[in-house]
Amino acid sequence: MNLPPERDSSGRFVKPEQEPPKPSDHEMHPMSRILFGWVGSPRTPLVLLILTVVIAIGLVLFDFAVDRDEYVDMANANGFYAVWGFAAFALAVLSGWPLGKLLRRDEDYYGEADTTPHDVEQDS
Amino acid sequence: MSGLIGQINPGLLLILVGFAGCLTPVQRVRQALMVATPVVAILLLATAERGTDLATASVIGLDLVLYKVDSLSFIFGLAFLIAALLNAIYALHTDDRLQDGMALAYAGAAVAATFAGDLMTLFIFWEITAVSSVFLILRAGTKAAYQAAMRYLGVQILSGVLLLDGLAYVYKSTGSLSMEAFTSFDQPGVKFIFAAFAIKAAFPFLHNWLQDAYPKSTVVGAVVLSAFTTKLAVYAFARMFPGFEILIWIGAIMTVFPVFFAVIENDLRKVLSYSLNNQLGFMICAIGIGTPLAINGAAAHAFAHIIYKGLLFMSMGAVLYRVGTAKASELGGLYKSMPWTTIFCIIGAVSISAFPLFSGFVAKAMTMSAVAHEGYVIVWMMLLFASAGVLEHSGIKIPYFTFFGHDSGIRVKEAPFNMLLAMGMAAFICIAIGLPTIGGFGYGWLYNMLPCTVTAPADVCLISGEEIKPYKPYTLDHVLTQLQLLMFAVLAFMLLKRFGLYPPEKPGTILDTDWVFRKPGYGMVKWAGTVWGKVGPAMTAFFGRIGSQTFEKIETTFSPRGALARGPLTVSMAMWSAVLLGIVMLVVLLA
Numbered sequence: 198m199n200l201p202p203e204r205d206s207s208g209r210f211v212k213p214e215q216e217p218p219k220p221s222d223h224e225m226h227p228m229s230r231i232l233f234g235w236v237g238s239p240r241t242p243l244v245l246l247i248l249t250v251v252i253a254i255g256l257v258l259f260d261f262a263v264d265r266d267e268y269v270d271m272a273n274a275n276g277f278y279a280v281w282g283f284a285a286f287a288l289a290v291l292s293g294w295p296l297g298k299l300l301r302r303d304e305d306y307y308g309e310a311d312t313t314p315h316d317v318e319q320d321s
Numbered sequence: 322m323s324g325l326i327g328q329i330n331p332g333l334l335l336i337l338v339g340f341a342g343c344l345t346p347v348q349r350v351r352q353a354l355m356v357a358t359p360v361v362a363i364l365l366l367a368t369a370e371r372g373t374d375l376a377t378a379s380v381i382g383l384d385l386v387l388y389k390v391d392s393l394s395f396i397f398g399l400a401f402l403i404a405a406l407l408n409a410i411y412a413l414h415t416d417d418r419l420q421d422g423m424a425l426a427y428a429g430a431a432v433a434a435t436f437a438g439d440l441m442t443l444f445i446f447w448e449i450t451a452v453s454s455v456f457l458i459l460r461a462g463t464k465a466a467y468q469a470a471m472r473y474l475g476v477q478i479l480s481g482v483l484l485l486d487g488l489a490y491v492y493k494s495t496g497s498l499s500m501e502a503f504t505s506f507d508q509p510g511v512k513f514i515f516a517a518f519a520i521k522a523a524f525p526f527l528h529n530w531l532q533d534a535y536p537k538s539t540v541v542g543a544v545v546l547s548a549f550t551t552k553l554a555v556y557a558f559a560r561m562f563p564g565f566e567i568l569i570w571i572g573a574i575m576t577v578f579p580v581f582f583a584v585i586e587n588d589l590r591k592v593l594s595y596s597l598n599n600q601l602g603f604m605i606c607a608i609g610i611g612t613p614l615a616i617n618g619a620a621a622h623a624f625a626h627i628i629y630k631g632l633l634f635m636s637m638g639a640v641l642y643r644v645g646t647a648k649a650s651e652l653g654g655l656y657k658s659m660p661w662t663t664i665f666c667i668i669g670a671v672s673i674s675a676f677p678l679f680s681g682f683v684a685k686a687m688t689m690s691a692v693a694h695e696g697y698v699i700v701w702m703m704l705l706f707a708s709a710g711v712l713e714h715s716g717i718k719i720p721y722f723t724f725f726g727h728d729s730g731i732r733v734k735e736a737p738f739n740m741l742l743a744m745g746m747a748a749f750i751c752i753a754i755g756l757p758t759i760g761g762f763g764y765g766w767l768y769n770m771l772p773c774t775v776t777a778p779a780d781v782c783l784i785s786g787e788e789i790k791p792y793k794p795y796t797l798d799h800v801l802t803q804l805q806l807l808m809f810a811v812l813a814f815m816l817l818k819r820f821g822l823y824p825p826e827k828p829g830t831i832l833d834t835d836w837v838f839r840k841p842g843y844g845m846v847k848w849a850g851t852v853w854g855k856v857g858p859a860m861t862a863f864f865g866r867i868g869s870q871t872f873e874k875i876e877t878t879f880s881p882r883g884a885l886a887r888g889p890l891t892v893s894m895a896m897w898s899a900v901l902l903g904i905v906m907l908v909v910l911l912a
Contacts (some may be wrong), residue, residue, distance in 0.1 A: 224732040225658070225732075226657065226735060229663075232664065233663070238654060238890065242819070246815050249812050249815055253805075253809055256804055256806065263798065265801075266798070269693050269701055269720055272802070277497060278802040278803075278806040279808075281705055281706075281709070281806060282709050282810040284909035285709035286710075286712065286810035286814060287813045287817065289581065289713050290711045290813070292821070293581075293584040293823075296581055297824055297827065299831075300832045301459060302832060303829065304828050306752055306829075306832075307470060309465035309537075311464065312463060313645060314538065314540060314641075315460075315462035316417065316540050316541065317643075317645050318643055
């Protein structure tokens, strides 16, 4: 039986879970506001993506204008490094899905879960 | 006077002051010593004459060269001394006598080993690095750190024992312990020495001690450890095994396999440890190529790497110190609290990723060019893959998941001033040696220190007479291709994150090849112990019973009271023996 989200398994009404409060920027370091004030903007990820795409395409187009002479023949192809960089990065990251499933175990697998050294700040 | 000063081994000075530091209870006095000594040592090194035996000793008939500087050892020694200075500044907020002293002694041992002029001296300081560095792990004070420290010590001592075995064979066959490069594995003792270096350089399947111990050491300890042990091994390989082809392939594998572990690892200090492996691979590969350009590449890479890897460990150490964890799954948004640490971490990240204008770019370029020039296409492709991998785990993962990404809501104080100062100095070096040369500033400073210049001695560089052209990293081709590689890798990251294809950071233990001896291996030993505990006494009793029965039978047969001593057979035997003896004597008399 599918119950609406505001009821529990026995059908009784439950208080909806509150979203955790958004971390406050009140205690933000003054230098952070100067250096990284732009990071928190919701438009930033898209702007960065567009900027990266423009630079990346520009680099490939510029490659056509440059006559390169590489020791490795295939590297002379225009955009070779672009394709290799994209593919290598994607392969490395995507391999994380199966590898994580295969190799990840519980934190206490070797009985050594506590690895926080004693020289960290006491109130941390 | 300056001649005498130039004969003082800077490494030995660090060791002595380090041990004295362990006995100095006043924090400020001790720390002043820890900071001042590397500065003095750098000045000593600057005055040292190159290519001569500056300090010698004769012990049990062995002529030892305790201090010798040449163009190869100089750059490694200088990098170690700069790292020792940065580490001492980074540790100023702590009051730990043992850690302060041992960190300096460890650095000193690495420096002294670098300037060793014979294998026995190398062995002695090789062992001191092992014994002194273990305290940097032990001082973390956790059970995990204790166990990792014991494993670390065991592995490091094994490396020393193999080195001692090897040098004994070398001495026996050649009568000399001089540190001349080997030419073949067929020479006696070479395989032992190779294995000793391989352990310390964390070759594949021998690498686990590194990822095991470094992330469990103290905040300061991980920074110190990252600089010396493995780079000392790289120096030793460059000195003794240049041009050994097997190193090319081992190095290439070293660059690739850590990439996959680093992607899924959650502990960011462990990610940096895998990244360390990956970087060592470039250096080992270059040493295997062995041409002057490649040896220069290995030396430049080691120098740059000691600084930027130290910087990355420092930034993660600062986060660990303030937050209490370095796990990616628990961090995020720290740029709001630690802006300076964020900036310094980013400088370390772009340096290791080899972005133009940063140290990794000018250092890695030589290795890549040397590999391509010698026609190792597959190796070159592996290194290119690893370059994108470095960007993933050290260039993006470390700063992104710590300082940006999901806001963990953690708000802490910025790192202590001394940590920021050390990070700032390291960041300055990363930029200073990465910039184009303008008026004596820029990568030219690093390149002028490289071992294989036109005037370099032939025994260091394996130069066969040809002219060495100065390498120029800032060509249009090189900048363009490197930017293509990196920007498209960054684009891949953005797209994978945007479409939810980037694997989430999850807590857990990632199994590595050490699982074999830590789980089934340990299980088998434990099982064998249990079995022996039960079977042993029964077997002892069984063999004891057989032994006593056999003895009894022998005694009843052959003893003076035994069966053979009684009856006619024995009497006739005695008579016949006497007759035979008489005949023999008669024959001898007549002859």
